[in-house]
Amino acid sequence: MLKIDNIYKTFNPGTITEKVALRGVSLHLKPGDFVTVIGGNGAGKSTLMNSIAGTFKVDKGSIVIDGEDITKWGEHKRAKYIGRVFQDPMMGTAANMQIEENLAIASRRGRMPTLSWSSPAAQREVFREQLKSLNLGLEDRLESKVGLLSGGQRQALTLLMATLVEPKLLLLDEHTAALDPKTAAQVLALTNDIVNSRKLTTLMITHNMKDALSCGNRLIMLHDGKILIDVSGEEKKHLTIRDLLAMFEKAAGSELNSDALLLS
Amino acid sequence: MDLIIPTISQGLLWSLLAIGVFITFRVLDIADLTVEGSFPLGAATAAAGLLAGWHPLTAIAVAAIAGMLSGVVTGFLCTKLRIPALLAGILTMIALYSVNLHVMGKANLSLLQVDTVFNIYGAGNISQGNMILLVGFIFVLLTGIVCYWFFGTEIGAAIRATGCNQHMIRANGINTDVTIILGLVISNALVAVSGALVAQANGFADVGMGVGTIVIGLASVIIGEVLFGTRSFKNCLVSVILGSLVYRAVIAIVLQMGMPPNDLKLFTAILVAIALSMPLFQGKLKKRKVTG
Ligand SMILES: Nc1ncnc2c1ncn2[C@@H]1O[C@H](COP(=O)(O)OP(=O)(O)OP(=O)(O)O)[C@@H](O)[C@H]1O
Ligand SMILES: [Mg+2]
Numbered sequence: 001m002l003k004i005d006n007i008y009k010t011f012n013p014g015t016i017t018e019k020v021a022l023r024g025v026s027l028h029l030k031p032g033d034f035v036t037v038i039g040g041n042g043a044g045k046s047t048l049m050n051s052i053a054g055t056f057k058v059d060k061g062s063i064v065i066d067g068e069d070i071t072k073w074g075e076h077k078r079a080k081y082i083g084r085v086f087q088d089p090m091m092g093t094a095a096n097m098q099i100e101e102n103l104a105i106a107s108r109r110g111r112m113p114t115l116s117w118s119s120p121a122a123q124r125e126v127f128r129e130q131l132k133s134l135n136l137g138l139e140d141r142l143e144s145k146v147g148l149l150s151g152g153q154r155q156a157l158t159l160l161m162a163t164l165v166e167p168k169l170l171l172l173d174e175h176t177a178a179l180d181p182k183t184a185a186q187v188l189a190l191t192n193d194i195v196n197s198r199k200l201t202t203l204m205i206t207h208n209m210k211d212a213l214s215c216g217n218r219l220i221m222l223h224d225g226k227i228l229i230d231v232s233g234e235e236k237k238h239l240t241i242r243d244l245l246a247m248f249e250k251a252a253g254s255e256l257n258s259d260a261l262l263l264s
Numbered sequence: 265m266d267l268i269i270p271t272i273s274q275g276l277l278w279s280l281l282a283i284g285v286f287i288t289f290r291v292l293d294i295a296d297l298t299v300e301g302s303f304p305l306g307a308a309t310a311a312a313g314l315l316a317g318w319h320p321l322t323a324i325a326v327a328a329i330a331g332m333l334s335g336v337v338t339g340f341l342c343t344k345l346r347i348p349a350l351l352a353g354i355l356t357m358i359a360l361y362s363v364n365l366h367v368m369g370k371a372n373l374s375l376l377q378v379d380t381v382f383n384i385y386g387a388g389n390i391s392q393g394n395m396i397l398l399v400g401f402i403f404v405l406l407t408g409i410v411c412y413w414f415f416g417t418e419i420g421a422a423i424r425a426t427g428c429n430q431h432m433i434r435a436n437g438i439n440t441d442v443t444i445i446l447g448l449v450i451s452n453a454l455v456a457v458s459g460a461l462v463a464q465a466n467g468f469a470d471v472g473m474g475v476g477t478i479v480i481g482l483a484s485v486i487i488g489e490v491l492f493g494t495r496s497f498k499n500c501l502v503s504v505i506l507g508s509l510v511y512r513a514v515i516a517i518v519l520q521m522g523m524p525p526n527d528l529k530l531f532t533a534i535l536v537a538i539a540l541s542m543p544l545f546q547g548k549l550k551k552r553k554v555t556g
């Protein structure tokens with residue numbers, strides 16, 4: 001489904017702020033894989049995800065989705081295959097526009113917009129049904145501006161939008177990090193629901209090791225721009241935080257400063 | 265009393281400019297200074313065309329196309345060449361000053377001797393003053409309806425979302441370079457048509473007539489929003505048009521009260537500065553209410 005081969009990314013090359021963020025990352029996902037991604041601050045998790053989404057082009061290596069080489073595609077073109085939820089709840093929705101208008105835009109992800117009316121009444125019932133599944137009461141507020149929603153409601157809506165047109169790949173970058181613990185748990189449960197019931201191929205960054213262990217069928221840890229740990233299947237099912245720390249120490253040859261990972 | 269019809273007429277003709285400024289300033293969230301060049305560009309193009317014997321509607325259509333091109337230039341500068349939008353607008357505006365002189369051949373063209381869109385219809389039964397009112401009304405009505413329809417379509421919604429959140433709309437597969445350019449094109453087409461109409465109503469086109477148009481547009485947008493609301497897109501469009509009428513009325517009144525015409529631009533700039541800083545003061549007032 002997703003084939004990333006040996007990608008490199010350096011920010012501000014040739015200047016004093018030069019920063020190598022990815023140094024030879026390769027990752028192959030099978031259809032339906034739900035991969036959690038962990039790693040300390042600055043490990044390159046977001047850079048990996050943004051490389052896939054096309055926020056910028058990688059310096060070297062290739063990215064292939066479902067047999068199609070998208071390495072040189074622009075961000076908007078890749079959106080045809082990729083659904084995204086950002087860390088910042090403000091980023092995934094248009095605040096000045098109605099819930100319905102946001103959903104209508106998301107329902108067209110991947111096809112050229114036309115001169116037909118944007119929010120046809122015919123879509124309303126579909127949207128209402130979908131919103132009902134979020135259990136947030138949003139189905140009665142189709143015409144409310146999204147800016148009036150809470151952060152958690154906005155993330156749930158963004159998740160719905162990202163999956164309204166089935167994405168070949170779903171990218172979640174710490175999408176619960178900005179929410180209070182209770183809301184974060186709700187949005188995470190919703191995520192598990194959607195991803196598992198529809199078998200979406202998913203990459204989810206999280207700072208919470210417990211979530212990283214309990215969600216998905218595979219876990220990778222990034223460190224200093226490289227994939228350091230990669231466990232899946234049965235091995236991942238029985239993995240504990242203690243095991244992870246031990247694996248990290250062995251692989252990196254240094255003690256993991258676990259605060260950054262555990263406390264989130 | 266005899267000032268009422270000319271005031272409304274001017275308000276209508278300039279409201280096309282106001283809608284143009286609304287599209288960039290509010291919809292796209294860009295302060296586009298191109299208007300200072302595309303307004304006289306529309307006037308110059310129409311005037312030169314009329315003097316060459318074109319039909320007034322042809323002249324206005326060509327003015328609109330010229331306005332679109334100036335929007336393309338600014339759009340190209342700020343998307344493909346990554347020049348900040350404000351600076352891109354200034355560059356186009358400055359370039360257009362020379363272009364406008366070329367179009368007109370000199371700094372000022374009189375239209376008193378040629379047929380305009382305001383005197384070819386009505387067979388002399390309606391005074392020119394009333395014709396300006398009528399034609400202005402028709403143009404504004406058509407523009408309002410077309411804008412309402414367009415910004416409700418899929419493409420229009422993509423443009424509105426671009427002004428609101430570029431991350432979101434790109435993640436949904438829209439090329440924001442295209443939507444930004446499109447918005448600038450539509451905006452400057454309207455501004456140029458406004459210039460073409462104003463030139464015909466006033467009987468001349470002048471290379472300097474664009475000075476301060478951005479501020480006039482902003483004043484109309486903000487006055488309209490404050491007085492008539494922003495509940496929906498339709499509401500915003502109506503507010504902007506009414507804002508343009510109110511702005512003209514305010515100008516007529518202060519002139520009547522004896523303010524020297526030379527001070528008009530100073531007056532307008534102060535008006536806009538106060539209006540733009542309103543949110544800050546309102547915030548302060550609210551805070552005081554909460555704490556005190
Ligand atoms: N646009 C950018 N310009 C310059 N440097 C950047 C940019 N984006 C990221 N970096 C740098 O690249 C490195 C990797 O950043 P990245 O955002 O991928 O980390 P992360 O693993 O997502 O960390 P966090 O857990 O803090 O989100 C960091 O050192 C960061 O400072
Ligand atoms: Mg990050």
